[in-house]
Amino acid sequence: xxxxxxxxxxxxxxxxxxxxxxxxxxxxxxxxxxxxxxxxxxxxxxxxxxxxxxxxxxxxxxxxxxxxxxxxxxxxxxxxxxxxxxxxxxxxxxxxxxxxxxxxxxxxxxxxxxxxxxxxxxxxxxxxxxxxxxxxxxxxxxxxxxxxxxxxxx
Numbered sequence: 431x432x433x434x435x436x437x438x439x440x441x442x443x444x445x446x447x448x449x450x451x452x453x454x455x456x457x458x459x460x461x462x463x464x465x466x467x468x469x470x471x472x473x474x475x476x477x478x479x480x481x482x483x484x485x486x487x488x489x490x491x492x493x494x495x496x497x498x499x500x501x502x503x504x505x506x507x508x509x510x511x512x513x514x515x516x517x518x519x520x521x522x523x524x525x526x527x528x529x530x531x532x533x534x535x536x537x538x539x540x541x542x543x544x545x546x547x548x549x550x551x552x553x554x555x556x557x558x559x560x561x562x563x564x565x566x567x568x569x570x571x572x573x574x575x576x577x578x579x580x581x582x583x584x
Contacts (some may be wrong), residue, residue: 434543434552435494437481439537440495442485443506448529449478451512455522463519466573471522474566481559488555508532523570534563 456471477577486496499505537559544552
């Protein structure tokens with residue numbers, strides 16, 4: 431259980447950093463896809479906020495102590511914080527895809543470990559998260575603009 435506590439805290443840290451990264455891109459997105467990406471990133475960071483709360487509450491139900499300080503989240507996270515700057519559609523999609531892949535990888539490991547420990551509360555919740563990430567990944571791929579096929583004005 432101690433190892434699961436550490437893994438859940440690392441995941442919680444990554445959720446918090448990812449949430450702030452998505453919020454940063456939400457505030458700073460620029461370009462022709464501003465409206466669509468501003469709305470999409472708003473929905474995503476709200477979903478991540480719900481997951482943060484769910485994971486912390488799940489940890490408390492399991493008699494674990496979730497991290498709660500910003501400095502602890504940054505120290506424990508494997509997802510890097512993004513700087514405050516303008517982000518175009520490629521930046522948003524690439525940064526979201528990278529963070530999403532890390533969360534998905536961690537969620538799979540936690541689900542598998544929880545399954546091995548017969549901890550079905552955690553295993554089932556993380557199975558839900560994996561479905562959510564798969565859908566987000568599909569939606570991002572569907573939005574991805576092929577910059578090689580963009581016509582430029584002469």
